[in-house]
């Protein structure tokens with residue numbers, strides 16, 4: 658994961674509103690500038706700190722690599738070229754912005770000698786997007802967290818690599834069921850199942866504890882999830898093959914307090930055959946509730 662600092666003084670509100678960053682490819686002399694070309698180095702999962710009037714005002718998560726896109730600010734009478742780079746990002750605006758001046762000394766120590774985002778007086782360098790190193794990035798993140806609750810959904814490099822590998826396997830022309838089957842197969846050997854196994858080693862419903870028979874089941878499926886949700890342990894339930902099947906098909910779900918909900922499509926005579934009963938209740942965390950809500954609304958039959 659990489660970190661960046663972006664100066665958006667004139668365009669912050671618009672970029673936040675549209676959940677993106679945009680920089681021109683070339684100036685009116687036809688030259689590219691390093692603080693625009695840095696857009697090309699942004700990868701999904703990177704953190705970008707928005708600076709506005711000498712304050713850190715938003716901590717943003719890059720969602721995708723830069724794509725070529727027309728200038729969205731043409732009404733500002735800028736002299737910029739029409740074509741530029743656009744990076745989609747999730748903005749997390751800080752209710753309590755961090756003053757750069759107040760932390761100037763520490764920040765200056767962390768600035769690189771070349772291409773520094775800040776000047777010796779603590780002001781912003783003329784420029785748009787600056788890559789910073791991990792120590793600097795973590796320091797800014799800690800400043801933001803000091804006075805704000807930050808819900809930035811970070812993923813690490815290993816997670817991103819795994820997601821990329823699975824995505825590469827998925828052929829868009831194949832059908833949804835086939836894709837979900839591929840995901841299930843890959844997930845079963847990967848980080849998602851490891852995360853779930855570190856919480857519990859048995860089926861949440863029946864207690865079966867043969868790990869090779871346990872499946873890491875998504876509440877919100879891969880195809881509907883963003884990269885963070887795809888490997889978020891809170892989006893998962895560890896289930897035996899039987900219970901994974903009924904959960905996946907929406908024949909059962911769970912209420913916000915973990916009470917089982919059995920679809921009317923399952924006839925009572927099948928309850929014992931499926932090892933189900935109305936008394937089943939599982940432990941769920943606060944973060945799991947959101948995913949289960951999705952499952953109830955979209956999957957439960």
Ligand SMILES: [Zn+2]
Nearest residue numbers: 860863897900
């Ligand atoms: Zn089970």
